[in-house]
Amino acid sequence: MTVLEPIQERDLKKEQVLMILVVFPIAFLAFGLGSILFQSNPETTLMRGLWNISSAPTVLVTDFLEVGGVGAAFVNSALIGFFNLFLLKRYKMRINGLLIAAFMTVLGFSFFGKNVFNILPIYVGGYFYCRYQRIQMKDVILVIMFSTSMAPIISEISFAHIFTRPYGLMLGIVVGILIGFIIVPLSSHMLRFHDGFNLYNIGFTAGIIGTVVTSVLRSFKIEINPVDILYLQQNKGIIILLIILFLYLISIGLLINTKVVKEYKRILPYRGRSITDFTQQLGYGITFFNMGTMGLLSLLYVLVVGGIVNGPVIAGIFTIVGFAAFGKHPKNCLPIMLGVIVAAFFVGYDLSSTGIIISVLFSTTIAPIAGTYGMGVGIIAGILHLALVTNIGTIHGGINLYNNGFAGGLVAGFLVPIMDAFKKGEV
Amino acid sequence: MRHETKKISRIVDELTTLFLKEDTNEVDFKIKKEPDQTIIEIIDYRTHFEEAYIEQLRGTLNIQRQWEIEEYYWQLTGETDYDEELCLVGVMIDEAIVEKRDGNLYMRLVRYHK
Numbered sequence: 012m013t014v015l016e017p018i019q020e021r022d023l024k025k026e027q028v029l030m031i032l033v034v035f036p037i038a039f040l041a042f043g044l045g046s047i048l049f050q051s052n053p054e055t056t057l058m059r060g061l062w063n064i065s066s067a068p069t070v071l072v073t074d075f076l077e078v079g080g081v082g083a084a085f086v087n088s089a090l091i092g093f094f095n096l097f098l099l100k101r102y103k104m105r106i107n108g109l110l111i112a113a114f115m116t117v118l119g120f121s122f123f124g125k126n127v128f129n130i131l132p133i134y135v136g137g138y139f140y141c142r143y144q145r146i147q148m149k150d151v152i153l154v155i156m157f158s159t160s161m162a163p164i165i166s167e168i169s170f171a172h173i174f175t176r177p178y179g180l181m182l183g184i185v186v187g188i189l190i191g192f193i194i195v196p197l198s199s200h201m202l203r204f205h206d207g208f209n210l211y212n213i214g215f216t217a218g219i220i221g222t223v224v225t226s227v228l229r230s231f232k233i234e235i236n237p238v239d240i241l242y243l244q245q246n247k248g249i250i251i252l253l254i255i256l257f258l259y260l261i262s263i264g265l266l267i268n269t270k271v272v273k274e275y276k277r278i279l280p281y282r283g284r285s286i287t288d289f290t291q292q293l294g295y296g297i298t299f300f301n302m303g304t305m306g307l308l309s310l311l312y313v314l315v316v317g318g319i320v321n322g323p324v325i326a327g328i329f330t331i332v333g334f335a336a337f338g339k340h341p342k343n344c345l346p347i348m349l350g351v352i353v354a355a356f357f358v359g360y361d362l363s364s365t366g367i368i369i370s371v372l373f374s375t376t377i378a379p380i381a382g383t384y385g386m387g388v389g390i391i392a393g394i395l396h397l398a399l400v401t402n403i404g405t406i407h408g409g410i411n412l413y414n415n416g417f418a419g420g421l422v423a424g425f426l427v428p429i430m431d432a433f434k435k436g437e438v
Numbered sequence: 439m440r441h442e443t444k445k446i447s448r449i450v451d452e453l454t455t456l457f458l459k460e461d462t463n464e465v466d467f468k469i470k471k472e473p474d475q476t477i478i479e480i481i482d483y484r485t486h487f488e489e490a491y492i493e494q495l496r497g498t499l500n501i502q503r504q505w506e507i508e509e510y511y512w513q514l515t516g517e518t519d520y521d522e523e524l525c526l527v528g529v530m531i532d533e534a535i536v537e538k539r540d541g542n543l544y545m546r547l548v549r550y551h552k
Contacts, residue, residue: 153506
């Protein structure tokens with residue numbers, strides 16, 4: 012039972028929050044078009060890039076910066092960002108921390124896995140589910156946004172030459188609609204496995220669905236194998252863009268709450284377990300400040316270990332930035348990341364490789380474990396996370412983009428009951 | 439409304455945990471289901487909660503109803519003995535009266551049906 016001092020900050024209307032967020036797709040669009048502008052035949056380059064992105068199988072790991080080029084990848088992300096913000100405006104949603112997390116996650120994963128073709132069937136499936144259950148689309152839009160993590164299965168069936176083109180395309184779309192239809196009740200149910208200690212719950216749900224689908228396909232001798240298509244150049248323009256965007260979030264935080272620097276430490280005692288909506292608990296000022304800070308810290312980590320800021324890494328950073336509105340802060344993320352880094356170091360992995368960098372970034376899905384049980388357990392959770400995440404991708408063949416959410420769910424479901432067994436008395 | 443009865447049970451479950459764990463050993467619940475709303479009335483006898491905490495509780499329970507969070511997270515309500523789930527109760531109800539009366543904590547929660 013903790014009594015908290017109320018936070019004083021400027022009132023924000025939901026339209027104003029949307030305006031703050033729309034800067035991201037606008038910046039991506041400008042950056043994407045700007046990077047194509049000085050090439051010969053910019054229209055052809057853009058259209059070909061978008062086509063390559065939309066027609067790629069997109070299983071893990073397919074980096075759109077490599078598949079379609081930097082310009083097309085940023086335009087793809089911008090288009091998906093605009094589409095999702097349009098839906099949030101259309102359904103008059105109050106922009107809470109979870110919706111911010113969903114938006115940023117979708118934006119980030121539009122650099123590796125989600126494109127304008129493969130996300131749409133899942134939204135259609137969600138719409139059919141609402142019609143069937145006689146509920147409103149706005150009740151499920153949040154889950155549907157996250158559940159686009161299953162989008163690669165649509166692209167894989169449609170474009171990986173498993174089936175001949177028109178049939179593959181139709182089957183891919185039908186499977187996508189089916190996923191959209193079943194994901195809402197499934198994802199809600201799966202929360203109970205880890206009691207909200209795994210923030211990327213849809214990743215866990217999608218891992219289960221992916222395992223089922225891949226197993227069915229394998230029983231028909233259809234094999235889905237992960238790929239390794241990565242953009243391997245360090246693009247300074249992308250780094251500068253990300254720094255500007257994170258400084259923008261920090262500035263917005265300062266504008267909304269002038270005492271944000273002094274009050275920022277109030278975020279640190281939060282465990283981060285679902286649902287910890289910082290926009291409700293601490294206001295938008297501290298939330299945006301935390302998002303910007305976490306973005307800069309994540310980017311700094313990538314650069315310090317000598318990593319390349321490519322599609323998967325951008326997705327990792329943006330997922331942290333998004334969930335910095337819904338549970339993550341430096342204190343509960345650091346022990347988990349440390350655990351993964353220590354484990355990777357002793358196992359002999361290259362810390363600067365994209366695979367390990369994204370494992371470190373996405374491992375913060377179980378930040379609530381460190382927030383609840385402390386530094387030591389957090390580090391152990393991080394070590395376990397690396398062991399799982401490097402082994403479970405083969406189970407679903409890479410069709411679940413939130414592979415770390417799947418691993419995180421297993422770690423939390425395994426570790427939390429054990430930790431509770433050590434609690435003494437009525438607490 | 440899907441799982442309506444189960445959702446009401448979980449709201450009661452969460453608040454039972456709060457009162458018995460943090461405050462008192464005697465609580466009354468009255469639940470009344472009407473065609474267009476459900477009303478939950480609670481008396482937490484001889485409360486030890488400070489006025490500041492009651493004010494905070496009032497704020498938490500009076501945040502806006504958020505259907506999308508309810509649809510996704512309702513199964514977490516009452517699931518553990520951590521207090522994050524009180525926020526879930528807040529997003530699952532439309533109105534909350536939370537006040538101290540004669541040394542007892544009185545609550546009246548209203549949840550509209552769509």
